[in-house]
Amino acid sequence: MASDEFSREALQHLDALYNFAMYLTRNPPEADDLVQETYLRAFRFSHRFQPGTHLRAWLFQILRNTFLTFYRLRERESALAEDGVPTWDVPMFHDAPEESSGAVEAHTDLERALQRLPEAFRTVLLLAEVEGMALEDVARVLACPVGTVKSRIFRAKERLRGLLRDYAKQ
């Protein structure tokens, strides 16, 4: 694939990547940085991309890996359940002043509930349900088997339903 063709095609996914970055970071400047870094890496390693495979999934994979690297989630999440998902309900990263000053607030119960999900659960829902990505592509982004993706979607929805019920009672 020619480099300018690659760039043109990659830029078509900018809004989807930005939307995903916003739900991961909840902070516009950090989402900007994350997306910018994602494209820098994609352009730098464009020769590694195999034409004919799914560019969209590849870009989402880079973005998520970059996010995880930035926040050193792997070090923090030492206690993982059997399918690689942390078992607690805390946000994935703490808000620093720089973040909180520009942080985007959740306006609906659904947004609040989604925000409270662990990153791995939030990500499967965003990719599979919001972005409408095929399960095989979601598995590629998360670097896990399709069966794990299905299980995570199921558990993510269970937890989301529980949170929505809690909000409804309040």
Next chain:
Amino acid sequence: MSGDHSPDSDEALGTRLRAELPRYTASAHLRAAIAEGAAPPRRRAAWLAPVLTAAATALVLGLVFLPLLPRLVPADPTERLVRSVVAEHTRALMWGARHPEVIPTALPWLTQESGIGLRQVFVGDDRLVFVGAEPVYLEGHRGMALHYRDGDGHLLTYIVLPIPGLPVPDRQRVQIERGTSRWRPALMHDSGFSAWVWRQGELACFLVSDMVSEADVERFKDYFVRVRVSTDPVPAN
């Protein structure tokens, strides 16, 4: 599950996620910045080898005259700005301190001249003394410069420019933590000076000094925190 249409079903939840979650779109600044970075790399051509040979010869000759050549302007916009900011700092080192402004009286004039308002400003403390403030014009942007001096005589220049979305190079970012607060400005260098570069809302901020050694950088971090937590610049319009 696919046949279940109750409000609690997987399908209904999926529909809610698609329909109710707001979608965020990338800003024009971000789009432009990424498109700029997408410029295709140059391909090696057949004529490259002889050209390189000629260039190597020219380079050897050029090195002889290097001290006489004008300085090259960096292509990266952030590096270019850092160079201008450092030039402004050196100008202040030579001339600025001789004409200090007292900030409470200078503020309205400064806001009018620079297009930058200060909701809160660092006016010095036991470590840093406020020296002066003045409007600046760097790389086509009006902005504001505040100068401080520490007990050892190091001059610090804090510059704010209205440049939304200025790319802050990730590789040069340094994590600075103070209590529960955390920042990730980039530490850049030019002409023997150090500069912290960060974004604050729609503004690009710089803090320059001649503190470059390892021990000095630790102190420079402390000065960054002092200025960062107490200064809140905003576009005046």
